[in-house]
Amino acid sequence: MRYARMCFMLAALLLSTGNAYAASEIEALKVQVQQMLKRIEQLETAEKSREMRPAETAAADADQPKPATPEVVRTNPAKQSVRAATAENSGNPSISVVGNFAGQRIRGTGGVRSSSFLPLSEAEFIFGANIDPHARLDVTVTAANGGMAVEEGFITARLPWGLNLRAGRKFLPIGRVNEMHPHALIYADRPNGLVNMFGPEIFIGDGLLLDRPLFVGDSVQTLTAGFFSTQNDVAFDPTGTSQYAGLARWSGLWDLNDDTTLELGANYVQGKNGIAASHSMTRIGGGHFALKYQDISQAGFTLEGEWLRRWQQQGAGVAAAVNDGSYLLATAALNKSWQLFSRFDYSRQYDPTTLGWLKESAISAGIAWKISEFQGITLQYKHTRNALAEVAGDLGIASGGRANAWYLRWVVAIGPHGAHPY
């Protein structure tokens, strides 16, 4: 009985609350319908008044914006120091991918023929971010020829007294071009002088580099010293075994006027080369220059060049191998998008058997089209004469041979790729 009474009371309670809920919901719906009717009336009135005005006036009003009120907004900049869009990714490194699609057609002495048409010859995955207020990490992973490798990966530590310490794997700052990523260069190949000096690949070292920029008057002078190991098999150990070397470099940049700069530099590298048990040092010395002019419309020209000499000891009682490698490059920017260039490469190698020099030369010409900030196409022709061993191997011809090469390169970048060095 008691149970039945409880059930009855519960049912009554549920029914009454359900009715109350339904009633309040109906009230709310009524209010919403009334609001909607009111809004429809307002819109209809507005539409009628617009129809009553001449069509031309209405069109003119639509085109003619109203001036913004000259009210100066006072804000507290401290509150807005970081905007949402950038803050979202502030914890992540910047990631960019550079695709290098490079085709070539080579015709050389001895019936050598080779060609490829715009394969993705290299993809660079570039990561970079500040680690903390004291240091930064930059890593470039390169995928090429079916494999992936860390091409560069180094920490930049900001030390006291304006010193920068770079630790890790890095393109070595020798001359002007070696430190630059190939996609940042106007031409599609590697200068023959550098190929003869270090091989077709960039001269890379694992170690420490210490540099200090100095602002002297209107110029910037940068002094660099480093100690590294390298597996370069052309300048150092032919077996590719790691060898240790030291590096010293100076480069200076002057403003000649608002549009023109002059850069000069010199460098020296020394280390054991592993060719023999004793008397096996490699020494590399050289210098570079760059004269750049660019006016406000971004038209201009550059003239730059570098020269390197390598002394490579071959062991006790054996004459050292001496090689020179150099290039001279002239570019003309017609405007923001189009550039013409021509390069002369010159290398020579001392031949102890004839007590003379084997001399190689090459001339290139090309055109570069910068489609946008993030892609560009280069077409280049190069004629090489009397190729020395490294260049001959790179072109697939016999030493001393000639070759005509055409290069077509399409470089694209996605992601927040930073500015290239000046």
Next chain:
Amino acid sequence: MTLIKHSLLALLLFGLLPTVAHAKLHIVATLPALGQIAAAVAGEDGEVRVLARVGQDPHFVPPKPTLARHLADADLLVTAGLGLEMGWLPPLIELSRNSRIRQGQPGYFAGADAVDILGAMQKVDRAMGDVHPEGNPHWWIDPIRAASAALALSERLAMIDPTHAVEYRQRAEAFAKRLQKLVTEWQSRLAGISPVVSYHDSYRYFSERFAIPVAGFIEPKPGVEASTRHLDELVALIGSKHVSQLWVEPYHLGRIARRVATLSGAELLTMPDAVEGEGADGYVAMIELLLEAVAGAQK
């Protein structure tokens, strides 16, 4: 010996005191107009240097390492912000090794943080051209936003150099009032102006402030060169919308702009985003030059 020590100390003090007493704030501005706004606020209490030159495209200033020498001893860096200088400023800040002017530090001031921004986008893709996702960065072309930035800059200067806080605030107030008066006068003079076409979306803040309708752009998308088809459509649009003026930045004045002007009959106006001149007078001269050019072409 004591006499020598005291003399040396006195010499040192006398040598240093004038330097301290006359030490000016070193302010570096990325763009000439920002330098003029900064100079208007800093007055004699600050020395302003500018990285870009008058007439240079603010997106593509060559990052010459020699520019970093100005940043090395800067107390304050004034930028437009919104990624406008992203392509060239970061390597210069890095090279300068000046931690005071890094982003997030009191010595880094982005004017865009102090003004209302137009053109911000939620989703951005590079297929849309060279767009700035956080908004259009050419805000300094609007005198009222320039005034807002000047007021905010005075607060920042007051924070860095409290001894001259009153002077910074007074100068900023005077500059803001001058710009407000200028805008009020010109808004009525330019009322009912016919639509214009501009090369790049550099004048959005200016055109909205003075109610000048913009019918289209020579660039089909920001930073993208126009195709023949786009130019044909633009010439037709200029005719149908009765566009009388074609606004072009000095660094975009070239074959394409001239061709559109010739084909359409619209008057080609070179509209600089900065002119030579010092401080407030230099900035006002730029705005007046723009306004007079627009009003002159309308007659």
